[in-house]
Amino acid sequence: MASTTLLTLSLLLLLLSLSTLSSSSTSSTVLDAAEILSTSGFETMALNLELASQTLQTRSLTIFAPTDFAFKQIPHLPLSLLRYHLLPHAFSLHSLTSLPFGANIPTLLSGHSLTVTTTPHRVSINNITVNPSPIFHNHHLVIFATENFFDPYFQLPAKTPSTCFPSKNNEAFSFKEASSVLRSRGCSLMASLLDLQFPDGNRRQLTLFAPLDQALTNQIAGNLSHFPVIVHRHLVPCKILRSDLVNLEDGTLIGTYERGFVLNVTNSGTEDTPLLNGVPVIFPELYRSDWLVVHGLQEVLSVHTGIGNRARQYSDPVSEAAQDAKDSSSLFEFDVHSDVENSPQHYRFSVFN
Structure with a gap:
């Protein structure tokens, strides 16, 4: 309880400081x-x-x-x-x-x-x-x-897309390294949540889509009760690399930890900047490990116009399996453990076609 109160106060102070910062023209x-x-x-x-x-x-x-x-x-x-x-x-x-x-x-x-x-x-x-x-x-x-100019046509050899299988590395899964990277890239609010609210023993593979601090500040406007829903909407119980995102067909829907909330993938006319519900992925693979991938977003994800009816026509195994996350005992603590048989990691990308 004390840690939750401390986190709440810390986030309020961070929100206040961010809202008063002014940038040069x-x-x-x-x-x-x-x-x-x-x-x-x-x-x-x-x-x-x-x-x-x-x-x-x-x-x-x-x-x-x-x-x-x-x-x-x-x-x-x-x-x-x-x-x-x-x-x-x-x-x-x-x-x-x-x-x-x-x-x-x-x-x-x-x-x-x-x-x-x-x-x-x-x-x-x-x-x-x-x-x-x-x-x-x-x-x-x-x-x-x-030492020279960058070549706009430079490309690395194509990699084979990854799949979502459990990691064999038995070391404790910690968000500390990921949160450090997030802070260095202007995503301190999301990093603060990761530091305290996800147990190190959690061995689920995850993808986090992290909005910039200013975008989160504008969305929350001092109301921290919105945080659990926002985090669930930005968290997918499966590893999705940049190569996976750009190879998905336009209109592919990805399930999240927020029941009924899906991410609609489009490529914005180029393969370098995929869009999720119309929001550009500006920092693809901001962080990557055996079990976690973090992509940076320009804005907070919201319901994308035109996909609601389509999304309701399909079952949502990811949201079903992650429903325990909504019943957490604390405002920011998420229990992502569920029955192994229905575990999200058994679904590649957790997409609906």
């Missing part, structure tokens, strides 16, 4: 970046950023800046290629290196993502070396130097 962030790059010897990148400042609609930014020598190969930089070197969020080095090999990071170039190719000995994106020491970094702006 878009143009100010970009122009500040241009000035920093210019004084750091990246004159050509600085000039291109300054010229494009009015077209870049983002309050936080990560910039991958090629050297002036690299610009000699491309004397007239297309705006599309400039956007491909910009991320709509400030990524620290820790955030960047915490992503698994092959993870995709959406850029400001619509429909195009960067691919993480970092190894233990080298930080790299699209197989281009990134200097691990940022030129500049704060909460709204991070600038990294790169």
